[in-house]
Amino acid sequence: MSNINVKQIKETLEKEKASLINQLDALKNDKTRKGGAISADWPDQAQEVENDEVVDQLETLELNKLKDVEAALTRIENGSYGSCAVCQNEISEARIRAVPFATKCINCS
Numbered sequence: 001m002s003n004i005n006v007k008q009i010k011e012t013l014e015k016e017k018a019s020l021i022n023q024l025d026a027l028k029n030d031k032t033r034k035g036g037a038i039s040a041d042w043p044d045q046a047q048e049v050e051n052d053e054v055v056d057q058l059e060t061l062e063l064n065k066l067k068d069v070e071a072a073l074t075r076i077e078n079g080s081y082g083s084c085a086v087c088q089n090e091i092s093e094a095r096i097r098a099v100p101f102a103t104k105c106i107n108c109s
């Protein structure tokens with residue numbers, strides 16, 4: 001692999017992972033709290049349902065990102081980090097810097 005600083009990338013990924021876990025916890029707490037309080041009037045209930053949908057979508061996004069980050073960390077551990085999961089070509093340094101958890105090269109993504 002080229003002169004990419006894997007140690008630095010690993011630190012970035014670990015920070016990202018911690019922050020995603022925090023955000024997911026916050027989202028979960030948000031949902032639990034809302035589940036307990038049912039509003040008396042309809043407009044509020046409708047609003048809550050909409051918010052729940054947004055929270056669910058966010059949760060899915062963050063979970064997917066967390067998976068990507070964890071996969072990247074695993075790849076650093078086993079030495080396969082930096083090569084494309086599809087074509088095995090090296091992922092460009094510019095791409096890795098922009099998206100440190102990328103598992104595919106620009107052509108395969």
Ligand SMILES: [Zn+2]
Binds near residue numbers: 106
């Ligand atoms: Zn590729």
